[in-house]
Structures are given as C-alpha cells and as structure tokens.
Amino acid sequence: MFGRHTHSTTSLKLIDNELSKHNLSLAQVLSELDPHQRKLMESKTRVPLEVFLEFQNKLESCTKDPLFMVKTISKFPRGHYNALEFLIGSSKTFGSALKNLARYVGVINSSMGMEAHRTQDKLIGQFLWLATQIPEPANQSEIFFSGVIHRMNLWLDQPVYPERVCFKHAPRVAISEYETTFKTTVEFGCFKNQLVWPADLYELAMPRHDGELGKTLQSHLDQVISESSIxxxxxxxxxxxxxxxxxxGDVQAKMVAEELGISVRSLNRKLNAENTSFQKILSQTRQAIAEKYLAGTGMSIEEISFLIGFSDRRSFERAFRQWTGQTPTSFRQSAAV
Structure with a gap:
C-alpha cells in the first residue's frame, strides 16, 4: 500500500519559516510541484505518500540541503503531534514512551512503523518502511529518527541522545554533518535502520508521567487506528x-476476490488504481514474511518454504534469490551479524 502522510497548517508554517533562512518561501517550493500535487498539499491535511515524498524532494533540491527536513523536524514545538505526543510525555519511563511511539506512529504516517525492544545491554528503536509499492527513500529513515529523538527529548528535563544511529543506505552528505545534526555517532551500510541507546535508559523516569491521561490517550489513539483501517x-x-x-499453498486472485466479495475483474481494476497488482502483493508479502522468519527465528528453510506457500525448498530459494539477490541461507547469515 502507498499509505498517507498527515501534515498540518502549523507544520507548513514552520517549514516556511525555515525556508526563509534560505531566502525561499513555501509558495516557491510548492510551485515546483505539478498542479494536482500542489493543490493537494495546499488543501488537504492527509495526502498520498508519493505526493509528500515529492514535496520533500523539492525542499531538498530548492534549498540545496539534503538534510533540510532532518534539521527542520527537530525544531517542531511540543504538542505538534497532539495526542501521540502527549502520550509520550505521560508515559512512565523512557522505554515505555518509546514503545508507545512505536505502537501509534501509524496515526501520523501509515507508510512508516517502528519496533522498540530492549536487549541485555541496548535499547533499540528500528525504523520500518511499510509502503511496499514504493522503494524506501534514504531520507525517510533520517527524517524519522530526527523526529523520534526530538519528540522524546521535548518531554525530558535533560536531552538524551542515542549512543549511535545506524542507517542501511550510504551517506548523502559528509558523515560529520550527520553527526553534528544527530549529536552522536552515525554509521552507514548497516543491516538495519536503528537508534541505539544504553539499556538502562529504559527505566529513566519521564518527569511528566500521568497514568490516567496515558490511558485516555491510548484509548483515543486505538479508536483512531480502528477507524482509519476501515x-x-x-x-x-x-x-x-x-x-x-x-x-x-494455493493463494489465487479468484479466492481473494471471493473472500472480499468482488469479481476478479473488479479486484484487478481496483489494484491497478492503487498502482499495484495481485501478483506483486503476493510476492512482496511472501518476501516480507520470509525475511522475518529467516532473521528472527530458528525455523528451517523447509518449514519457512511451507509456511509462505511454496511446495518445496528449491522453488522458495529460486523466488527468494529473485527478490533479494541472495539465497535464504546467506540472508540469514548476514542478518545474524
């Protein structure tokens, strides 16, 4: 799915203010979009993801600063994301705040997700790109992590920065500029996009903890997610x-169409309108689940082959190599590094 991005008039005003430091205006950047995209950005608060990505690309090209949004998002004031942000502030500990952010970040942007977990010596926040029909842009994990660090620090008496930030992609500017922006060590060419803090930060008390407010906000956000899924x-x-x-092992378009109560022709037409196809969704879903099982479980390759609908290991290995350029075994080995 493409997903949608939620922005506000306030966020556009903040971006406009930062653009003025480059002798630019929001109107100038919006004029670089095609008329339909510009109209959506000017009139809607929830726009298709591909439109917002193009807007961000124009911001970077017009300012000649690939980190423009990475820097700008760290200047948004407290309360900008309303219920989600106040839930972070009302959480009991830093770790529970991070988990709340991971659980509800889809309210802001359905194309992104985050997993938060603690190991013996690390507290980790991992960026997830969920818009399977769009290749993951390098700037999205950068902007996301900048926002996470800033959102968390807005509710602490003293700022806390990760001990390192890890990106899968190559640097787009000098690494020193990244480290100045993130105020910590930044690494590239990593296996996953991750923020890494010391594990003991999990229990760091949030100074504005409010249990009753937290329950109310969680209930509200659960309802928002439920309604949006409809x-x-x-x-x-x-x-x-x-x-x-x-x-x-027999997932076909006809069966899916019947379960959804529509004809195969209607199914294909609707999917085409969303710039995808049944076969693409089937392959991408199989790949995502296979990668999850290979990286996170000890299941055999034969078991994984069966669970994602392949009749034998050889067929699965051939498909996996087409998806990733790797064999399942080599993928599992690299994931364990």
Whole structure:
C-alpha cells in the first residue's frame, strides 16, 4: 500500500519559516510541484505518500540541503503531534514512551512503523518502511529518527541522545554533518535502520508521567487506528487475506476476490488504481514474511518454504534469490551479524 502522510497548517508554517533562512518561501517550493500535487498539499491535511515524498524532494533540491527536513523536524514545538505526543510525555519511563511511539506512529504516517525492544545491554528503536509499492527513500529513515529523538527529548528535563544511529543506505552528505545534526555517532551500510541507546535508559523516569491521561490517550489513539483501517485501500485488504491463507499453498486472485466479495475483474481494476497488482502483493508479502522468519527465528528453510506457500525448498530459494539477490541461507547469515 502507498499509505498517507498527515501534515498540518502549523507544520507548513514552520517549514516556511525555515525556508526563509534560505531566502525561499513555501509558495516557491510548492510551485515546483505539478498542479494536482500542489493543490493537494495546499488543501488537504492527509495526502498520498508519493505526493509528500515529492514535496520533500523539492525542499531538498530548492534549498540545496539534503538534510533540510532532518534539521527542520527537530525544531517542531511540543504538542505538534497532539495526542501521540502527549502520550509520550505521560508515559512512565523512557522505554515505555518509546514503545508507545512505536505502537501509534501509524496515526501520523501509515507508510512508516517502528519496533522498540530492549536487549541485555541496548535499547533499540528500528525504523520500518511499510509502503511496499514504493522503494524506501534514504531520507525517510533520517527524517524519522530526527523526529523520534526530538519528540522524546521535548518531554525530558535533560536531552538524551542515542549512543549511535545506524542507517542501511550510504551517506548523502559528509558523515560529520550527520553527526553534528544527530549529536552522536552515525554509521552507514548497516543491516538495519536503528537508534541505539544504553539499556538502562529504559527505566529513566519521564518527569511528566500521568497514568490516567496515558490511558485516555491510548484509548483515543486505538479508536483512531480502528477507524482509519476501515477506509484502508483494497491493497491492504488483499494483503490481509493473503497472509491468512499463505500456508495453504494455493493463494489465487479468484479466492481473494471471493473472500472480499468482488469479481476478479473488479479486484484487478481496483489494484491497478492503487498502482499495484495481485501478483506483486503476493510476492512482496511472501518476501516480507520470509525475511522475518529467516532473521528472527530458528525455523528451517523447509518449514519457512511451507509456511509462505511454496511446495518445496528449491522453488522458495529460486523466488527468494529473485527478490533479494541472495539465497535464504546467506540472508540469514548476514542478518545474524
């Protein structure tokens, strides 16, 4: 699914203010978009992801600063994200605040997710790109992590920075500029996009903890997520049906269409309108689940092959090599590094 990005009039005003430091205005940047995209940005608070990505690209090209949004998002004031942000502030500890952010970040942007977990010596926040029909842009994990660090620090009496920031992609500017921006060590060419703090930060008390407020905000955000899922595109519905039926080994468009109560022709037409296809969703879902099992479980390759609907290991290995350029075994080995 493409997903949608939520922005506000306030965020555009803040961006406009930062643009003025480059002798530019928001109107000038918006004029670089095509008329349809510009109209959406000017009139909607929830726009298609591809439109907002193009807007961010124009911001970078117009300012000639690839880190423009990485820097700008760290200047948004407290309360900018409303309920989610106040839930962070009302959390009991730094770790629970990070987990709340991971749980509800989809309210802001359905194309992104985060996993937060603690190991014996590390507290980790991992960026997840969920817009499977769009290749992950390098700047998205950078902007996301800048926002996470800033959001967390707004609710602490003293700022806390990760001991390192890890990115899968190559640097887009000098590493020293990244480290100045993130105020910590920044590494590239990593296996995952991650923020890494010492594990003992998990128990760091949040100074504005409010348990009752937290419960109220969680209830509200759960309702927002529930209501938004009702209006999700057909691609997400297809993905859900595929996941439920993968291990049967016989997931076909006809079966999915019947479960959704539409004809195969209608299914294909609706998916085409969302710039995807049944076969693409099937392959991407299989790949995502296979990678998760290979990296996070000890299941054999034969077991994984069966669980994602392949009749034998050889067929799975051939498909996996087409998806990733690696064999399942080499992928598992690299994931363990």
């Amino acid at each position: 209006y999700a595109g057909i691609a997400k519905s297809v993905e859900d049906v595929v996941i439920r039926n993968l291990s049967s």
